[in-house]
Amino acid sequence: MKILIYLYYPMYEEHLAGGVQVWIKDLIEYIEQKDKTIKFQIVCPDGNDYEFVKNINVDHSLIDMERDFLTPRDIYNNMNLIKQYEKEADIIWMIDRNFPIESTKPKLLSLNTLCYERELMSIFQSKWNKMVVLTQFVKNQVVDYVNSSELFEIPCYVDPIFLNVEIDANIMNKYFDYNPKYKYILFPHRPDPDKGHFTAIDILKELIKKNKNYRLLIPLPPQAKEINVDRENSFINEVKRYVMQNNMNEYVIFHEWINYKDIPMYYKIGEFTLFLSKLPETFGLTLLNSVSVGTPVLSYGTGALNEVVPPGNAHFNFKDISTAVDIILKGKENFDIDKDKENVIKKYDLDIIANKYIELFKELYKGEKL
Numbered sequence: 001m002k003i004l005i006y007l008y009y010p011m012y013e014e015h016l017a018g019g020v021q022v023w024i025k026d027l028i029e030y031i032e033q034k035d036k037t038i039k040f041q042i043v044c045p046d047g048n049d050y051e052f053v054k055n056i057n058v059d060h061s062l063i064d065m066e067r068d069f070l071t072p073r074d075i076y077n078n079m080n081l082i083k084q085y086e087k088e089a090d091i092i093w094m095i096d097r098n099f100p101i102e103s104t105k106p107k108l109l110s111l112n113t114l115c116y117e118r119e120l121m122s123i124f125q126s127k128w129n130k131m132v133v134l135t136q137f138v139k140n141q142v143v144d145y146v147n148s149s150e151l152f153e154i155p156c157y158v159d160p161i162f163l164n165v166e167i168d169a170n171i172m173n174k175y176f177d178y179n180p181k182y183k184y185i186l187f188p189h190r191p192d193p194d195k196g197h198f199t200a201i202d203i204l205k206e207l208i209k210k211n212k213n214y215r216l217l218i219p220l221p222p223q224a225k226e227i228n229v230d231r232e233n234s235f236i237n238e239v240k241r242y243v244m245q246n247n248m249n250e251y252v253i254f255h256e257w258i259n260y261k262d263i264p265m266y267y268k269i270g271e272f273t274l275f276l277s278k279l280p281e282t283f284g285l286t287l288l289n290s291v292s293v294g295t296p297v298l299s300y301g302t303g304a305l306n307e308v309v310p311p312g313n314a315h316f317n318f319k320d321i322s323t324a325v326d327i328i329l330k331g332k333e334n335f336d337i338d339k340d341k342e343n344v345i346k347k348y349d350l351d352i353i354a355n356k357y358i359e360l361f362k363e364l365y366k367g368e369k370l
Contacts, residue, residue, distance in 0.1 A: 196276025314340035
């Protein structure tokens with residue numbers, strides 16, 4: 001069974017648009033090891049981080065369709081390449097996008113976000129046979145528009161590298177001057193105005209009035225699609241100016257984007273993780289990853305967040321800065337984080353989730369053969 005995955009994300013380790021690249025990469029590696037009858041092929045825009053994807057078949061030859069300017073030759077070459085892979089495939093797996101050429105092959109659509117027009121339009125344009133969403137929240141948003149019998153809920157999973165994490169100060173020091181005496185508040189998000197950078201700084205400003213050992217960690221922009229580079233750099237410079245205006249330079253640490261393999265350790269050093277998005281989050285990998293290493297999360301509870309990890313033990317909702325500050329000052333050691341950690345690891349198990357996808361693929365393949 002050959003499955004063609006159509007991605008519009010380059011497969012860079014340091015270009016994690018919501019973590020989809022890692023989520024897809026690790027899942028398909030696991031499925032290929034578990035079921036030898038299944039083989040995946042990814043086709044996606046330009047990239048060259050082949051070490052990151054050395055164990056799977058990836059063709060990076062597509063020209064990014066979201067560049068400012070595409071020549072007719074670029075479009076022709078893209079469509080021709082996709083057509084070649086489509087001929088060889090038994091199943092087309094589309095990630096948040098309409099498959100750009102006509103195909104009679106059975107199609108699976110994974111919808112990972114509700115925030116952007118192109119992703120939402122894939123529901124109506126892509127002539128999918130089965131669709132996967134991450135949570136009941138997303139299912140509730142789309143069920144009126146689709147054939148509900150072909151709509152499936154399969155969540156993300158806890159990557160095994162987030163289990164049994166130990167802190168190595170030497171590794172953390174590659175990114176910033178790590179000092180275990182500080183209480184690190186994590187803000188592991190791309191530079192985006194909707195992620196809440198300024199609120200995170202305002203929270204820290206109130207915290208250090210009570211305890212000057214708090215430090216806020218903010219990552220600099222990772223590798224990005226061409227259309228995002230200038231925007232993300234401009235925004236992070238705006239955040240830096242805000243830090244300076246508030247005389248917070250000593251307490252806010254800007255650092256290079258963390259390599260994926262080091263992210264579990266990064267979450268582990270945190271006192272709390274801030275998830276300040278007000279967007280309708282469809283899952284929230286930041287929440288899942290942080291809780292899975294035992295670091296509690298503060299969020300507004302938007303979208304599916306309270307469904308993924310119910311608030312109360314390792315996940316806390318707040319409405320104003322003073323409430324957030326009070327929760328953090330109480331200290332993570334005073335909450336029953338291990339209870340949620342155990343539940344998360346058990347519920348979002350990679351093997352369980354891989355089996356659900358294997359079952360879906362086999363149903364699609366059987367239908368194609370009939």
